[in-house]
Amino acid sequence: MKNNGIKVIAQNKKARHEYFIEDTYEAGIELFGTEVKSIRAGKINLKESHADIKNGEVFVYNMHISPYEMGNIYNKDPLRVRKLLLHKSEIRKLIGLRQQQGYTLVPLSVYLKNSKVKIELALAKGKKLHDKRHDIASKDAERRMAQATRR
Incomplete structure (x- = not known):
């Protein structure tokens, strides 16, 4: 998928199933060359990832x-904690x-925007089991209606 200089690399599809997404933020990631x-x-895999705020910084x-593969001694730990680059006002709002x-x-996703690696960070609330069931039921109903209209 490529539009407006944006190429999506990885998505956390499970996040939209597990959480109610309230707001999204775009942040840079502090990375090394081999990363x-x-x-x-x-x-890259975002499946079990989450972000947290410590000492006024987001990680x-x-x-x-x-x-x-070609990085040999320059490779870093695959699961190391990485700093996210956000404006101070955004961080203060998130803390509050x-x-x-x-x-x-x-x-939610990692993408390239004008050759820079960016991450889409969501402010979310966890869903309860009945909320997940409701979402699955509504998607199933939409799918059945779409099939019926095609026939």
Whole structure:
């Protein structure tokens, strides 16, 4: 998928099933050269990743970037904690919302925007089991209606 200089590399499809997405933010990621090459090759996994705020800075945890094959000694730990680059005002807003209403920060996707690696971070609330069932039922109903109209 490529539009407006944006090429999506990886998506966290499970996040939209597990959480209600309230707001999204675009952030840069502090990376090393071999990590960027691995991301460009599509060797990144966001499945179990989440973000947290510590000392006024945002960090992403459990984001797996496979080691670059040609990187030898320059490769870093695939699961290391990576700093996200956001404006101070955005970080302050996130801190306030997380303390008041119990939101979670979840990475939705990693993409290239004008040759820079960006991450889409969502401010989300966890879904209960009945909410997930309702979503599945509504998607199933939409699918059946679409099939009926095609026939």
